[in-house]
Amino acid sequence: MHLQFRKRKLGFMAEQEISIGPDTSRLTELELQTYRKALQGEVLAPEEPGLASLVERGILLANTHEQGRYVPAPSGYLQRHLTAAVLKALTGATEALAGIPAHVRELEAEQQVYNHSPSPVGTMLLVTVPEVNAETIRTVQGAEFEILTAQPGPRKPKVLKGALPRDLQAAQRGVTVRTIYRTSGRSNPTQRDWVAMMTRAGAQVRTLGEDFLRLIIVDRKHAFFEVFGEDGAVQDAAAWYTQDRGVCAAFAAHFHHQWERADPWVPEEGEGGVSPEDGTLTTKMQRSILRGIVAGKSYEIIGHGLGFSSRTVTAQVSALRDELGMNTVAQLTHWWATSPERLLP
Template sequence: MFWQQSAGDGVGVDSDRLAGLSRTAVRLYGQIAGGGQPDEWARGPELEQLVAAGVVACEGGRWVALEPRPAVARNTALEMLELSERLRMLAERPTLADELTELFQRSAVGGARSVFLPDAAAANASIQDVVGNAQQEILSAQPGGPRSRELMLTSLKRDSEALRRGVLMRTLYRDSVRDHEVTQEWAATMTAQGAEYRTVHSPFQRIIIVDREHAFISDYVKSSDPHSAWHVTDRAVVAVMARVYEDIWRRAIPWSGEPRNTSVRPVVVAGLKTSPLQREILRDLCAGRAQRSTAARLGMSPRTLSRHLDDLKAVFRVGTLNELIFKFAKSPDSEVDDARVDAVSRPGENTGQAVA
């Protein structure tokens, strides 16, 4: 009997291996290379390892050793390919997780769903599709200021058809649109068809809610494009957004497109240095909001916002944004209730501002 296993050989023990072969398998190879043959009872996992590695073969009923370098090189190449494939799969796991998460959110099990709309074209296409199929209600909050006549004309047919279907349509605007002729015409035309409009002085977020099932909101998560958005269909989240909308609507002032009434004599608050728009900019700075986000929210370019900031630095006689924030926070302007502001004085005037 040639092959014997000592008590310390540890057959099949993974902790004592050399490049995939156990130490006992390596010793068995040496014995076969020397002309020895393992008995039947000894043909265990070590011999199977050598056969799998391609370094022994059975020829004419005898086990013979084969040249190891070609077999090892061949096995190494195969294992390197397998390793490369595993590394590729590991690298793809984050992407796979994102795709599976989106599928989960779309399912009845996940419940919630938010679809990212990366630019104005994608957002408008999705909004047109959902709004065009509205059955009950469209709630819209547009803080970006007046829209062009061309843009409003593109919405005329869609909104008129929705109103004829019995869809309730309510829109919130900033108070400044009351001085915009095109928006006045739009509100008067659509009010005659059953739409409702209100305006507010204080800031609010852009949002469109359709049938309390869909909501379109601005993106604050993943894009630098100020026109990117999210389409949200989670019922709980949309319900909360609708409740916030209703709270703003109750505080807003009804408007049917008529020009601002300038015959009312205002009460003057003396000593203010800033306009409502400038106070919004400064309050955003105090809250740590990025200037890009403020510009997008107020419907102006970053360059226009920068000019406003330069004017404000001159008004408060400071040289830096930090000084401007400090001076504004300590000034009476920071405590003004802009919901009551009706007319404004130019920055730097000491005659005060009119408050309704």
């Protein structure tokens, strides 16, 4: 890497290219010997070991009045300018790094023009929210046939409203859009509005009353997933991004396993999982509650496991008793013990 800076050369200014390396300021043993000869006023031949490097880096300055003699650059001057050169090199390297994603996207666009399918890449860590947003937006906007999303936590109203136009556009152009939320999300008004609009556009939404991984999978070729710290906690601002086809296929299989166990969320049929599924008297959520009751768990513990309060569990049990015409929980658990629905997921 070469940087240009001005140095004082016996009374006049001249431009010089200085080579910036990992340890530019430290002299080798040969350079140190040559530097000492210059300090002693010796005449140095052009081929003197290390002389060219010392002059190139501005450590020695040629005496234009006495050929072959060199003087040391003032230490304060040398420190300032070597420091400035290194800082400039770092700035240039930082700008070059920042431009890499855009450059790669330009090359990808060129590949697509010539119908070239780029080889899969490894996994990249996105460490800030802007990075994650930029990559996910770009990838989702380019979806060709499928977007699979698993969102275990509540989504902020601002995020949902910002994502709605993009998500709607994908669904309206024929892309299959499937999303899994936590069951507790059914009580979120903004989330209900998002689901209502997306399902009208052809998207499918389901809810699951247990923990699951946050995922975005696009066309089985791109996957975004959570970053876990050494303590096992999720790093909210970061995400892993991969184009490894094997990893994407594994995450897609995991998503569909969760999808099959989740309850459909169709706003017109009622909120909160109260409406029974076709051909059954219970929802998956209610079956999870009944299994907890039979296991001797309290409503509070059952609700915590499903992401609800104990009052929601109580409401679900009451709704099911009313549906079955039963007066007590004992009657309900007896019915459950003999019902074929206990074998359903």
